[in-house]
Amino acid sequence: MHRRLPFRYIEPSFFAGLLDDPLLLVNMRPEGTSLLFDCGQAHHLAKRVLKSIRAVFISHAHMDHFMGIDTLVRHTHVSPKTIDIFGPPGIAAKMAHKFTGYDWNLTEPYWCTFRVHEVFPDRLVTARFPGAEGFACIPEGETSRADKTIFRADTLRVEADLFDHKLPSLSFRVTERESFLVDASFFERENLVAGEWLRELKGRFYGGTLAGPLTVLRRGGDRVAVETVDDAAALYAAIRKEQVTSSIGYLGDMGFCEENLAKARALLQGVTLLVCECSFLAADKDKARASHHLCTDDVSILMEELRPAFILPMHLSKTYIHRWEAMYDELRLPAGTTWLKIPPHVAPRPLIPCELPPPCNGRLP
Numbered sequence: 001m002h003r004r005l006p007f008r009y010i011e012p013s014f015f016a017g018l019l020d021d022p023l024l025l026v027n028m029r030p031e032g033t034s035l036l037f038d039c040g041q042a043h044h045l046a047k048r049v050l051k052s053i054r055a056v057f058i059s060h061a062h063m064d065h066f067m068g069i070d071t072l073v074r075h076t077h078v079s080p081k082t083i084d085i086f087g088p089p090g091i092a093a094k095m096a097h098k099f100t101g102y103d104w105n106l107t108e109p110y111w112c113t114f115r116v117h118e119v120f121p122d123r124l125v126t127a128r129f130p131g132a133e134g135f136a137c138i139p140e141g142e143t144s145r146a147d148k149t150i151f152r153a154d155t156l157r158v159e160a161d162l163f164d165h166k167l168p169s170l171s172f173r174v175t176e177r178e179s180f181l182v183d184a185s186f187f188e189r190e191n192l193v194a195g196e197w198l199r200e201l202k203g204r205f206y207g208g209t210l211a212g213p214l215t216v217l218r219r220g221g222d223r224v225a226v227e228t229v230d231d232a233a234a235l236y237a238a239i240r241k242e243q244v245t246s247s248i249g250y251l252g253d254m255g256f257c258e259e260n261l262a263k264a265r266a267l268l269q270g271v272t273l274l275v276c277e278c279s280f281l282a283a284d285k286d287k288a289r290a291s292h293h294l295c296t297d298d299v300s301i302l303m304e305e306l307r308p309a310f311i312l313p314m315h316l317s318k319t320y321i322h323r324w325e326a327m328y329d330e331l332r333l334p335a336g337t338t339w340l341k342i343p344p345h346v347a348p349r350p351l352i353p354c355e356l357p358p359p360c361n362g363r364l365p
Helices: 047-051 069-076 091-100 184-190 196-207 232-239 258-268 282-291 296-306 326-330
Strands: 010-014 024-028 033-037 053-057 082-087 113-119 123-130 138-144 149-152 156-164 168-176 214-220 223-229 247-251 273-277 310-314
Touching: 010 273, 024 247, 047 053, 047 069, 053 069, 053 156, 069 082, 069 091, 082 091, 082 149, 091 113, 091 123, 156 258, 168 258, 184 232, 196 214, 196 232, 214 232, 223 232, 247 258, 258 296, 273 296, 282 296, 296 326
Parallel strands: 033 053, 053 082, 082 113, 247 273, 273 310
Antiparallel strands: 010 024, 024 033, 113 123, 123 138, 149 156, 156 168, 168 247, 214 223
């Protein structure tokens, strides 16, 4: 994914090919950190990429979506940071099993902490795994969910919902925060004069502290007078320019049924970029139904309803390794939607013995 997409604060990179385990990285440029959506095989991610990850969002714990957690732990466990992991109910117990599979007798006080959140329809249940304590599971309680939002950063928010994949499977929507934009025509109508107050209002907007009075400049005839506005938040609501925020939809494995379709419409309608599972060709629709996956006909229907600006299909079954291009032939693209095509594989091919360099008799070549 190299073409420039219409995002202001975030930059998505798909670290997998069409047939590889899914790995969507979303870089938050102003913060210099990133989010990872699903975590299949991740050995080809550079260590600096892994160390940039602030939070991981696991759709479900099938091996091809979860096995890369070991690679993440391997490269970050000695870092003095906290990494949040979001997943469906039961993900904390699975993380606990991963940690107890290793010996941690050489821990240090500064080691990484993993904070794991189980996403339920109405709440988040959190447990902490501090490296300083050998990654023992420490329950932290639960918080209610007023809406679909499960994570916030300075530049974005992440929403999630549970879909049916013969088990609960999460899909996600990443939405950029609004920018500070004002409508110049309002200034003219209200005789407002730009000045230092506008810079202060902008700073308060990005700092999340809009509430409270604000001193502004207003023109009256030939004079400019200082005036105090009681509610800066109401002032910005009046002068703000309408904007459409960009977003990424990550639609993981799910069955094609009306309940899932309704949830997809509610969560992902009109996303800028839709990264969507497409596991089977249309001729194998029965296999898709039996395993609760999507086929090309299903994805075509979803695109028609969701109308994303860009679509990146992923996670095609490896049974199509020699005819993977047939998927692009079968998908029907609605007007206004653009393909983002990826090669069949991104991860390097494993080595075989005859490709290894010979021993060098104790000396460097």
